[in-house]
Every structure is written in C-alpha cells, then in structure tokens.
Amino acid sequence: MKIGRLNHVGVATPDVEAAARTYRELYGADEASDPIELPKLGVRVIFVRIPNMQIELIEPLGAASPIHKFLEKNPKGGQHHMCFEVPDIVAARDAMRERGATILGTGEPYTGAHGVPVIFVHPKNTGGVLVELMQEPEGEHA
Ligand SMILES: CC[C@@H](C(=O)O)C(=O)SCCNC(=O)CCNC(=O)[C@H](O)C(C)(C)COP(=O)(O)OP(=O)(O)OC[C@H]1O[C@@H](n2cnc3c(N)ncnc32)[C@H](O)[C@@H]1OP(=O)(O)O
Numbered sequence: 001m002k003i004g005r006l007n008h009v010g011v012a013t014p015d016v017e018a019a020a021r022t023y024r025e026l027y028g029a030d031e032a033s034d035p036i037e038l039p040k041l042g043v044r045v046i047f048v049r050i051p052n053m054q055i056e057l058i059e060p061l062g063a064a065s066p067i068h069k070f071l072e073k074n075p076k077g078g079q080h081h082m083c084f085e086v087p088d089i090v091a092a093r094d095a096m097r098e099r100g101a102t103i104l105g106t107g108e109p110y111t112g113a114h115g116v117p118v119i120f121v122h123p124k125n126t127g128g129v130l131v132e133l134m135q136e137p138e139g140e141h142a
C-alpha cells in the first residue's frame with residue numbers, strides 16, 4: 001500500500017461560514033460549496049476548492065460529533081486531519097493493520113463526505129497527525 005494524492009486537509013472550526021469567508025477574503029479562495037449537513041458523520045462542512053485539492057472546513061453537529069472534543073481543546077479551531085487517496089480502501093486498511101497501525105472505530109470503511117469509503121488512522125501512528133484514507137474517486141483524475 002502506497003498513499004496517493006492529497007485529497008483534502010480537514011480544518012475544524014466553530015463556524016464553517018465564517019471560516020470560508022476568511023479563506024475568501026484573506027487568500028482569494030472564492031470557490032466554495034454551500035454548507036452541507038452530514039448528521040451521520042456528526043459534522044457540517046464547506047469545501048473550499050483550490051487548484052490541487054480542497055480545504056474541508058468542519059463544524060461539529062452536537063456533543064457526539066467526532067470533532068467536539070477537539071474544539072473543546074482548541075476553541076478557535078485548527079488543522080484537524082489530512083486525507084490521502086488510495087486505490088483500494090479495504091486493501092489499504094488491511095495493509096495498515098499489518099504494519100501495526102490502529103484503524104479508528106470498527107475499522108469498517110464508511111461513506112465519507114465525498115461519497116466514497118473512508119477510514120481514519122490514529123494520530124499516535126503518524127507523529128500526532130490524524131490521517132484519513134479515502135478510496136480514490138472513480139474517473140476524477142486523468
Ligand atoms: C467531513 C466528513 C469526513 C470526510 O469525509 O472527509 C471527515 O473528515 S469527518 C472528520 C471528523 N471525523 C473523525 O475525526 C473520525 C475519526 N476521529 C476519531 O475517531 C476521534 O476524533 C479521535 C481522533 C480518536 C480522537 O478521539 P476523541 O475522543 O475526539 O479525543 P481524545 O481526547 O480521546 O483523543 C485521543 C488522543 O488523540 C489526540 N487527538 C484527537 N484529535 C486529534 C487530531 N485531530 N489530530 C491529532 N491528535 C488528535 C488527542 O489529543 C489525544 O491525545 P493524547 O492526549 O496524547 O492521548
């Protein structure tokens with residue numbers, strides 16, 4: 001297993017609209033999605049598209065959200081995870097486990113915000129960085 005493209009960087013924030021405004025006004029990043037509520041994933045998101053990837057702005061939906069504790073510790077928000085594409089998510093999960101990594105939750109891939117299966121690797125395995133692996137979206141890259 002070898003990681004592929006960087007798909008997105010996840011940024012936790014208490015307010016996705018305010019964060020999107022900052023990227024537009026400070027950096028000129030003017031291609032952003034509307035806010036999307038994902039109750040199953042416990043987050044609201046706005047995708048800010050830049051030429052080679054996306055910034056995934058994520059706001060918690062309630063106290064059960066996976067980013068609730070992170071925002072308690074970092075109330076103004078901060079960089080939360082990096083997401084890399086892999087050609088086969090199940091093969092990637094199995095390879096990561098063989099290499100001693102801890103896959104979060106049950107380890108079963110589930111559908112993420114981009115409509116393809118994802119898993120998360122514990123930050124302790126990558127020097128304190130939470131890593132998301134996502135199945136490469138079909139037909140997206142030339
Ligand atoms: C938008 C949808 C989707 C997509 O399709 O792209 C997403 O990206 S959703 C993103 C949010 N979802 C997730 O993060 C799912 C996986 N996350 C988890 O399972 C947990 O959040 C966690 C990473 C295991 C953390 O658990 P939690 O209960 O929230 O906090 P703890 O305080 O118990 O943390 C344990 C340990 O990990 C450190 N930590 C927590 N979050 C991060 C982080 N983002 N980056 C780096 N390190 C993190 C935390 O500080 C603790 O460390 P120690 O104190 O040293 O034990």
Ligand SMILES: [Co+2]
Nearest residue numbers: 010056083132
């Ligand atoms: Co993500």
